[in-house]
Amino acid sequence: MSSITSNEKGNEDFEKQEANKIIQRQLRFQNLLISISTKYINSDLSNIDELVNTSLKQIGEFVQADRSYVFSYDFINNTSSNTYEWCAKGIIPEIENLQNLSIEYITHWLDAHRKGQAFYVEDVSKLPKDGDLGLRAILEPQGIQSLITIPKIKNNELIGFIGFDSVRKINKYTENEQEILFVYANMLVNVIQRKEHEEVIRKQEEKKEELLKSLSHQNDELNKYAHAVSHDLKAPLINVQTLIDWFIEDHKDTIQEDFSELLKEISLNVEKMNLLIKGILDYSTIDRLENDDRDIDFNSLLNGVLKSLKIPEHITIKVHENLPTVYGNIWRFKQVFVNLIDNAIKYSNKEKGIIEVGVTDKNEYYEFFVKDNGIGINSDYFDRIFKVFTKLESTSLSSGVGLSIVKKIVNYYNGKIWIESELGSGTTFYFTILK
Missing domain, CATH: 3.30.450.40 (GAF domain)
Structure with a gap:
C-alpha cells in the first residue's frame, strides 16, 4: 500500500x-x-x-x-x-x-x-x-x-x-x-x-498646406492686381473731376440749372468712385507694406488722426489719456482709428454727437474701443459689416471698405474685433492688440 x-x-x-x-x-x-x-x-x-x-x-x-x-x-x-x-x-x-x-x-x-x-x-x-x-x-x-x-x-x-x-x-x-x-x-x-x-491625417495636412499656399498666392496676386488697377484708375478720375470743375467754372454764368445739377451729380459720383478706389488701394496695401515696425505712442497717433479728419462742430471726440505705446506699423494703426472714428461720425444722428476712444489693459493684450452715441446697428449686421463693400445704408460718400480694412489689420496683428450696439443708442467697436 x-x-x-x-x-x-x-x-x-x-x-x-x-x-x-x-x-x-x-x-x-x-x-x-x-x-x-x-x-x-x-x-x-x-x-x-x-x-x-x-x-x-x-x-x-x-x-x-x-x-x-x-x-x-x-x-x-x-x-x-x-x-x-x-x-x-x-x-x-x-x-x-x-x-x-x-x-x-x-x-x-x-x-x-x-x-x-x-x-x-x-x-x-x-x-x-x-x-x-x-x-x-x-x-x-x-x-x-x-x-x-x-x-x-x-x-x-x-x-x-x-x-x-x-x-x-x-x-x-x-x-x-x-x-x-x-x-x-x-x-x-x-x-x-x-x-x-x-x-x-498626414495627407490631409499636406493638402491643407498646399491649399493654404495656393490661397495665399492667389490672395497676393489679387492684391497686386487690385493695387495696380486701382492705382491706374486714379489718374483718369482726377482728370474727369478736373474737367468737370473747369467746365463749371468757365460756364457758371451761362450754364442751365438742370445741366448744372447733372454735372454736380456726375462730380459726386466721381468722388464716390475715388473714395472706393482709395479704399481698395488701402485694403490691398495692408499685406504689401515693407517691414517698418517700431514703438508707436498711441496718444501722438490719435492726435494726428483727429487733425486729419473733418469733424463736424456738433460732434465731440474724447480720447483717454495715457494710451499705451504699441509695437507695429504706424500706417496700419492710423487706418484702424481713421476708419472707426470716421464711421462713428458718418452714423451720428444726435444734436450732440459724442465719440469716445479708450483702452483697457488686459495683461496679455490691450483692448481698445471706439464708442459713439449714434444710430446703432442691428445685431443681424454685426458680422456682415466687416465684409468688403458692405454698407448699412447708401450714404452719400462711403466706399464700404473701411471696416473690412480695420478687420484685416486687426487680424494681421493676431487680434480680435467685435461689436456691441443697440439701435438708437449707439455702437462700440472693440479690438485687441497683443502686447
Whole structure:
C-alpha cells in the first residue's frame, strides 16, 4: 500500500510541476504581449515595418515556430499576399513567392477565418492526399510540418491573417496560446489601422498646406492686381473731376440749372468712385507694406488722426489719456482709428454727437474701443459689416471698405474685433492688440 501511495504522490507532484510549467509559460507569453503592445503604443509609427517584423520574431521564437508572417486579403481581386515575414536561422524565406495568390488555394483556412476562427494543422503529414491543389500538396513542398493561422478582423471585416509555420518539428498550440495569438492579431490590426489613420491625417495636412499656399498666392496676386488697377484708375478720375470743375467754372454764368445739377451729380459720383478706389488701394496695401515696425505712442497717433479728419462742430471726440505705446506699423494703426472714428461720425444722428476712444489693459493684450452715441446697428449686421463693400445704408460718400480694412489689420496683428450696439443708442467697436 505504501508503494502505491508513493507512486500516486509522485504522479501528483509531476502533474503539478507540468501544470506549473504551463502556467509559467502562459504568464511569460502574456508579459511578452504586454511588452510588444507597449512598444506599439509608445513608438513612432513611421517605423511600423520594423515594429511588426520585430514582434513577429519575438512571437515566433516564443512559440518555437520557424516562420511567422502576415497576409492581407484582397476580396476584390480574390487574392492574398504576404506583407511581412520572419524566418528562423536556416529557414528559406517565402515572401517573394507568396504574392497575389488566388484564394482558391487557401479555401481551407479562408472558411475558418470568415467564421472568426483559427485554422490549425498540428501534423501536415496526416492531411488527406487530395490532389495537386490540395492543402497537403501546398504545404509539404515548403517543408511545413505544423501550421496555425489567425484571422485579422477590422470593423467586423476580414482583412487578412497572421500565421506560424513549424518546419523542423511538429508544434502544438494550446487553446490558451491560440487565444493569446488572437490578441496579438488584434494588436497588429490596431497598429496598422492607427498607421493608416495617421497617413490619412498626414495627407490631409499636406493638402491643407498646399491649399493654404495656393490661397495665399492667389490672395497676393489679387492684391497686386487690385493695387495696380486701382492705382491706374486714379489718374483718369482726377482728370474727369478736373474737367468737370473747369467746365463749371468757365460756364457758371451761362450754364442751365438742370445741366448744372447733372454735372454736380456726375462730380459726386466721381468722388464716390475715388473714395472706393482709395479704399481698395488701402485694403490691398495692408499685406504689401515693407517691414517698418517700431514703438508707436498711441496718444501722438490719435492726435494726428483727429487733425486729419473733418469733424463736424456738433460732434465731440474724447480720447483717454495715457494710451499705451504699441509695437507695429504706424500706417496700419492710423487706418484702424481713421476708419472707426470716421464711421462713428458718418452714423451720428444726435444734436450732440459724442465719440469716445479708450483702452483697457488686459495683461496679455490691450483692448481698445471706439464708442459713439449714434444710430446703432442691428445685431443681424454685426458680422456682415466687416465684409468688403458692405454698407448699412447708401450714404452719400462711403466706399464700404473701411471696416473690412480695420478687420484685416486687426487680424494681421493676431487680434480680435467685435461689436456691441443697440439701435438708437449707439455702437462700440472693440479690438485687441497683443502686447
